[in-house]
Amino acid sequence: GLGKTTFAKEVYNDERVQKHFGLKAWFCVSEAYDAFRITKGLLQEIGSTDVKVDDNLNQLQVKLKESLKGKKFLIVLDDVWNDNYNKWDELRNIFAQGDIGSKIIVTTRKESVALMMGNEQISMDNLSIEASWSLFKRHAFENMDPMGHPELEEVGKQIADKCKGLPLALK
Secondary structure (H helix, E strand, C coil), X not given: CCCHHHHHHHHHHCHHHHHHCCXXXXXXXXXXXXXXXXXXXXXXXXXXXXXXXXXXXXXXXHHHHHHHCCCCEEEEEEEECCCCHHHHHHHHHHHCCCCCCCEEEECCCCHHHHHHHCCCCCCCCCCCXXXXXXXXXXXXCCCCCHHHCHHHHHHHHHHHHHCCCCHHHHC
């Protein structure tokens, strides 16, 4: 609820990013790590054909490696939970075929995953009380002036406080 996926989507869909990368793929990993599902999903995202006929992980990974070879790509692995280094290291080798400047964005709520992935990290914190109230007010009073309803302000601030600075909850 801190906005990790929203932030990644903004980057992924940015016009400059669209022009910069020849190939883009987004895959929501979630709790269970499944190399087959991730590989197949990424192949489908980049528009690879004949994915349906393959039920062999190695064949799919070879196809993905060939599809990425020599191309500048952006891959987003959203909501990664698994921090088993060996499992991710196998997948990481596939991405090594990309052109210089290729990027992989990983969103996670687990610090251990971020540390394992290495490189640059952007940590997101809860919003301040002021920012929380501002965001809540913007959504709660969408088409009306909050100043015209002072009786709602106190209740609104209590609700915003219960959201504990989480943008998704405040929205």
